[in-house]
Amino acid sequence: MNSKEIRQTFLDFFASKGHEIVPSAPMVVKNDPTLMFTNAGMNQFKDIFLGNSAAKSSRVTDTQKCLRVSGKHNDLEEVGHDTYHHTMFEMLGNWSFGDYFKEDAINWAWELLVEKLGVSEDRLYVTVFEGAKEDQVPFDQGAYDIWKKHLPVSRIINGNKKDNFWEMGETGPCGPCSEVHIDIRSDEDRQAVDGLTLVNQDHPQVIEIWNLVFMQFNRKADGSLEPLPKTHVDTGMGFERLCMVLQGKQSNYDTDLFTPLIGKLEQLSGKKYNEDLKVDIAMRVISDHIRTVTFAIADAQLPSNNKAGYVIRRILRRAVRYGYTFLGFRRAFMFELVDVLTEVMGEAFPEIVLQKELIVKVTKEEEDSFLRTLDTGIRLLERIMVESEKSGNKKVEGTVAFELYDTYGFPLDLTELIAREHNMEVDIEGFNQAMEVQKSRSRNAAAQELSDWTFVRDEMDSKFVGYDTTSTTLNILRYRQV
Numbered sequence: 143m144n145s146k147e148i149r150q151t152f153l154d155f156f157a158s159k160g161h162e163i164v165p166s167a168p169m170v171v172k173n174d175p176t177l178m179f180t181n182a183g184m185n186q187f188k189d190i191f192l193g194n195s196a197a198k199s200s201r202v203t204d205t206q207k208c209l210r211v212s213g214k215h216n217d218l219e220e221v222g223h224d225t226y227h228h229t230m231f232e233m234l235g236n237w238s239f240g241d242y243f244k245e246d247a248i249n250w251a252w253e254l255l256v257e258k259l260g261v262s263e264d265r266l267y268v269t270v271f272e273g274a275k276e277d278q279v280p281f282d283q284g285a286y287d288i289w290k291k292h293l294p295v296s297r298i299i300n301g302n303k304k305d306n307f308w309e310m311g312e313t314g315p316c317g318p319c320s321e322v323h324i325d326i327r328s329d330e331d332r333q334a335v336d337g338l339t340l341v342n343q344d345h346p347q348v349i350e351i352w353n354l355v356f357m358q359f360n361r362k363a364d365g366s367l368e369p370l371p372k373t374h375v376d377t378g379m380g381f382e383r384l385c386m387v388l389q390g391k392q393s394n395y396d397t398d399l400f401t402p403l404i405g406k407l408e409q410l411s412g413k414k415y416n417e418d419l420k421v422d423i424a425m426r427v428i429s430d431h432i433r434t435v436t437f438a439i440a441d442a443q444l445p446s447n448n449k450a451g452y453v454i455r456r457i458l459r460r461a462v463r464y465g466y467t468f469l470g471f472r473r474a475f476m477f478e479l480v481d482v483l484t485e486v487m488g489e490a491f492p493e494i495v496l497q498k499e500l501i502v503k504v505t506k507e508e509e510d511s512f513l514r515t516l517d518t519g520i521r522l523l524e525r526i527m528v529e530s531e532k533s534g535n536k537k538v539e540g541t542v543a544f545e546l547y548d549t550y551g552f553p554l555d556l557t558e559l560i561a562r563e564h565n566m567e568v569d570i571e572g573f574n575q576a577m578e579v580q581k582s583r584s585r586n587a588a589a590q591e592l593s594d595w596t597f598v599r600d601e602m603d604s605k606f607v608g609y610d611t612t613s614t615t616l617n618i619l620r621y622r623q624v
């Protein structure tokens with residue numbers, strides 16, 4: 143089945159179970175101070191769950207454009223390095239607003255995956271909430287008993303609060319969830335280690351595909367839980383992951399959602415996918431990020447210097463940097479992918495076709511302007527290197543590398559790459575020291591805005607982990623120690 147058929151099969155299946163098919167909400171959120179981007183299918187139904195508005199239909203289904211690069215859900219660092227987290231992705235979902243509950247939700251999930259889509263059942267695992275004494279929430283016996291009718295108890299796994307209990311916030315609706323995982327390893331590998339020990343362990347071939355949330359409690363301000371007068375179902379399935387499974391692939395990037403983009407990148411760069419890990423990561427990052435940029439612009443969010451626009455600008459620049467460093471691009475190239483993307487996704491999301499001209503134009507302008515900054519920085523670096531060489535110095539000083547990073551948006555690995563081409567090294571320790579000094583010296587947004595990059599190198603001791611959306615300055619970077 144191709145991706146278009148898979149998406150439609152999901153929607154048609156739930157329509158046949160009495161669900162109304164509704165459109166995706168915008169990916170860029172305009173009127174919610176707590177959220178810049180839609181990060182789950184349920185976002186648009188928040189007010190229904192909170193009891194602030196009534197549902198038009200008690201059963202709905204859709205595919206939702208989601209973006210996970212900020213706030214509570216931030217997958218940016220995983221993207222491209224693994225093969226199943228994206229920045230922008232589609233979340234397929236079905237909802238019950240005070241209508242059906244666990245029984246139908248679980249039975250239908252199983253019916254769709256196994257009977258309708260033919261996923262082999264012995265590769266599926268499910269998780270149920272193990273309970274939490276401190277919250278006086280019991281083990282989810284109800285879900286367990288229903289799953290037991292479908293698969294052996296050895297493949298029903300207890301999950302903890304982190305993975306299997308969903309809460310909207312400090313207070314409000316909450317409840318246990320059940321996840322469906324799939325083991326796509328070869329038969330040989332599966333015999334070696336049982337899939338259940340790998341569930342929720344970030345194993346690239348034993349991955350979560352679907353999350354079924356059962357809202358049955360309300361958390362009160364004093365922390366206690368009371369049963370909700372009406373229970374709800376909220377499910378979310380990763381569309382790209384489902385396509386991977388159904389198309390018999392080991393990576394989302396090998397599905398028909400991504401191969402045309404990667405093919406175009408191969409053609410433009412003259413490099414091949416699947417030969418060199420760094421090239422592969424770059425191609426995955428770029429083919430992922432162009433989706434984010436395209437859908438953001440289609441939602442009228444242009445790259446800019448603040449808030450959501452700044453996040454989009456940085457994602458676009460991040461992709462340009464990967465192209466520059468690992469694919470050898472010295473000119474704008476992202477904009478050439480927009481045509482391919484609209485071919486792949488335009489039928490389901492006509493807004494990207496309608497806005498295509500604007501998307502191409504804005505993307506190219508952004509790329510050109512960023513490449514000019516890069517050029518200025520590179521010329522500066524080359525001048526410094528020639529001077530250093532004259533004095534017999536084989537090192538680019540850490541303070542210079544930091545200035546390039548801080549003022550011209552050069553990530554350390556790019557400076558290293560250029561230095562290596564001149565048989566020079568970069569003083570990494572000095573760079574880190576300069577970074578520390580700057581971090582402690584200034585926390586104001588203007589200073590932070592100058593640093594445009596995240597690090598590619600995994601061994602860096604501080605890593606960019608995303609944009610803090612709840613902060614007042616919005617552009618402040620958070621670093622984690624690794």
Ligand code: ATP
Pocket residue numbers: 182210217226227228229230231233350351352353378379380381382383
């Ligand atoms: P994971 O544990 O793999 O990060 P999650 O538990 O964070 O997933 P949920 O919030 O439960 O994900 O979202 C529902 C479904 O959406 C997941 O089961 C998964 O299939 C899909 N999904 C989540 N994050 C991503 C992502 N970054 N890219 C693609 N699909 C995703």
Ligand code: MG
Pocket residue numbers: none
């Ligand atoms: Mg996650």
Ligand code: MG
Pocket residue numbers: 305350
């Ligand atoms: Mg998970």
Ligand code: MG
Pocket residue numbers: 305321350353
């Ligand atoms: Mg989950």
